[in-house]
Amino acid sequence: MSYLPKSPCVHLLDDEPPVRAALEFLLASHGLPVCSYDTGPALLTGVSQPAAARGCILLDVRMEPMSGLQVHDELMARHIELPVIFLTGHGDISMAVAALKKGAFDFVEKPFGDAALVDRVREAMAVDEAHQSRLAAGDVRGAKLAGLTHREKDVASRVAAGKLNKVIADEMNVSMRTVEVYRARVYAKLDVRSSAELATLLAITKSAL
Numbered sequence: 629m630s631y632l633p634k635s636p637c638v639h640l641l642d643d644e645p646p647v648r649a650a651l652e653f654l655l656a657s658h659g660l661p662v663c664s665y666d667t668g669p670a671l672l673t674g675v676s677q678p679a680a681a682r683g684c685i686l687l688d689v690r691m692e693p694m695s696g697l698q699v700h701d702e703l704m705a706r707h708i709e710l711p712v713i714f715l716t717g718h719g720d721i722s723m724a725v726a727a728l729k730k731g732a733f734d735f736v737e738k739p740f741g742d743a744a745l746v747d748r749v750r751e752a753m754a755v756d757e758a759h760q761s762r763l764a765a766g767d768v769r770g771a772k773l774a775g776l777t778h779r780e781k782d783v784a785s786r787v788a789a790g791k792l793n794k795v796i797a798d799e800m801n802v803s804m805r806t807v808e809v810y811r812a813r814v815y816a817k818l819d820v821r822s823s824a825e826l827a828t829l830l831a832i833t834k835s836a837l
Contacts, residue, residue, distance in 0.1 A: 668694030684752035689716035711752035
């Protein structure tokens, strides 16, 4: 079973109904929205929806037709970057190390303390929230850069390189006043106040102006 969330939720995958129900109750009682699934394919379908790819994943290890480790591999193959917390009563150190090396957020062995598990889930969701914020900021920066004209991009790249207006004017065969106008437009469009801020912005976005 599955459903699509409108906001971040804990994507819970466990093929045992009693375990799934207990975890749903635990998480819901702490105010954590839960989206539950009984198979790996069902979870993969659910979190592959753009509106659903927020929150974190609570993943059992031993399941059919896909194990939790196989589901994790498929998540990575699909570039779904939700933090993954493995839950298992049959794990071992080598399995945990392998999962963590592949990017799992945590590997929790059953039985676990309810408070400790809820804390780890909250931490995982906070990590995803920060990740989503960075993506949103990147989109905004990208949109601003896309709003520059070809000429403004030429000036921006030279200003970011630390070149003076006179040098830029000579390189572009325009007057210094023209460079000043373009520089002012670039600063206004990108909401920066100095060549250093501009250079930082371009470095963050790795823009190829």
